[in-house]
Amino acid sequence: MSGPTDPQANNATGAASETGTGVDHAHVRPLLEDDGSRDGPAILTWMVGLLLVPAGVLLALGLRGAADSRDPRIPDLIAEHLPETGVSNPVTGVLLNFRGYDTLLEVAVLVAAMVAVWSLDRGQRVFGLPAGRARDEPVLAAVLRLAVPTAFLTAVYLTWLGSSEPAGAFQAGALLAGAGVLLTVARVMRPPTAAALPVRIIAAGGVAGFVVVGIAVLPFTGAFLAYPEGWAYPLILGLEAALAVAVAVILVELFVDVPSIPAPDSTLDTVDPTGDPLGRALAPDATPPDPGAP
Amino acid sequence: MTPLDLYAWAGVAVFLLALHAVVTRAHLIWKVLGINLMGTGVFLILLAAPARRDPLVADPLPQGMVLTGIVVAVAATALALGMALRVMSRTGSPFLTVDPESADPDPDAPEPPS
Numbered sequence A: 001m002s003g004p005t006d007p008q009a010n011n012a013t014g015a016a017s018e019t020g021t022g023v024d025h026a027h028v029r030p031l032l033e034d035d036g037s038r039d040g041p042a043i044l045t046w047m048v049g050l051l052l053v054p055a056g057v058l059l060a061l062g063l064r065g066a067a068d069s070r071d072p073r074i075p076d077l078i079a080e081h082l083p084e085t086g087v088s089n090p091v092t093g094v095l096l097n098f099r100g101y102d103t104l105l106e107v108a109v110l111v112a113a114m115v116a117v118w119s120l121d122r123g124q125r126v127f128g129l130p131a132g133r134a135r136d137e138p139v140l141a142a143v144l145r146l147a148v149p150t151a152f153l154t155a156v157y158l159t160w161l162g163s164s165e166p167a168g169a170f171q172a173g174a175l176l177a178g179a180g181v182l183l184t185v186a187r188v189m190r191p192p193t194a195a196a197l198p199v200r201i202i203a204a205g206g207v208a209g210f211v212v213v214g215i216a217v218l219p220f221t222g223a224f225l226a227y228p229e230g231w232a233y234p235l236i237l238g239l240e241a242a243l244a245v246a247v248a249v250i251l252v253e254l255f256v257d258v259p260s261i262p263a264p265d266s267t268l269d270t271v272d273p274t275g276d277p278l279g280r281a282l283a284p285d286a287t288p289p290d291p292g293a294p
Numbered sequence B: 001m002t003p004l005d006l007y008a009w010a011g012v013a014v015f016l017l018a019l020h021a022v023v024t025r026a027h028l029i030w031k032v033l034g035i036n037l038m039g040t041g042v043f044l045i046l047l048a049a050p051a052r053r054d055p056l057v058a059d060p061l062p063q064g065m066v067l068t069g070i071v072v073a074v075a076a077t078a079l080a081l082g083m084a085l086r087v088m089s090r091t092g093s094p095f096l097t098v099d100p101e102s103a104d105p106d107p108d109a110p111e112p113p114s
Helices: A007-012 A014-019 A042-068 A074-085 A090-098 A100-119 A138-161 A169-185 A197-216 A232-256 B003-024 B028-051 B060-091
Strands: none
Touching: A042 B003, A042 B028, A074 A090, A074 A232, A074 B060, A090 A100, A090 A232, A090 B060, A100 A197, A100 A232, A100 B060, A138 A169, A138 A232, A169 A232, A169 B060, A197 A232, A232 B060, B003 B028, B028 B060
C-alpha cells in the first residue's frame, strides 16, 4: 500500500504485509488528525468559555442545595435491610436487589447499543485487522498464553466475589472482554459479528435471564424482581454469571464489530453475513440506493 | 473546603471543560470524547456530593448508580464512535459540515457500469 506509514503500524502488520491482506490504516490516519482549522473563530471559543463560568457557579450552587436536601436515612436503610438481599456487599445489594430495574435496563441499553452499532452500516464489515496469527509472533503468543487464562480465572473469581466484596458481573465482564479483544486483535479468534446467532443469544441472555427471573418470582412474592426469601443469593449469583458473559460479548462486539473505513484499494475479506436469516437481504450487493447519493 | 468538596468542584470543572470542547471543537472525535468526559464529571459529582454530609458512611446508592452510569456511558460512547466512523466512511471527512473540495466520493455509491 502506498502512502506514509509509521513504524508502529508496520510492526503491528508485520506478518500481514507478507501475505498482502493486511491494512496499515494509512488512509484512516488523516481522518483522525485535527489541526483545529475547522473550529470556529477564537472569539467564539472565548465567549463560550466565559458563558460557562456563570453556568458552573449556578451548577455548583444547585448541587449544594441538592446534596443537602437528600434524605439522610438512605445509607442506614440500605444497611438495615442488607441481610434481606442475600448478599453482603451493599453495592451489589443495591444493583441486583433494591434497584434491580436499573441493572435490567442497563443491560438492555448495552444490547440496544450493540444492535444500533451493528445497524449503522447494515452489518457490512471490513475488518482492519492484521492477517498474521499470534503463533507467528512468539512474544505475542507467550503473552496471550499468560494473560488470557489469568483474565478468565480472575473474571470467574470477580463474579463470585461480587456478593461480598466490591466486584461483580460488570467488572468481570469488562475483564473477559479485554481477553476477547486481545484474542481477536491477535487473530486467534475470529472477530465476532452480531450477525451470528450464538452472539445474539449470549448478548440477549443477560436481559432475558433478568426478565425470566423477574417473572418467575412473581407467583411467590407478588412483585417483579422481588426474590423469595432464601432464594436471593443463588438467583443473584446466577444472574451475575449470565450478565458477566453477556457484558463481555457485547463489549467485544462494540469494540471489534464497528463500521470500517475501507481503503480505496482494499483487499480485505468482507465478513459474510450469511447464516443469518436477514443476511441475504442485508448483503452488500443488495444495498438499497442511498437517497442522498447523486 | 474538605477533600470531598474538592472532588465535587473538580467534577463540575471536568463537566464544563468537556462541554466547552463539545460546543467549540469541530472534529467528531473531540465531540465524542467531550461527551464521555462530561459523564465522568457527573460521576465525580455523584460520588463526592452525597458523601459530604457524613464522609465516614459510604452510601451504596450513588455508587450503584455510578456503576450503572459507567456501563451506559460505555455503550453511548461506542455508539457515538460508530456513528463518527460511519460519517467518516460515507463523507471521507471527520467533520459534520463537509468541505466540498476535500470530500472523497461516497464509497457506498453504486459504481457506474464499466
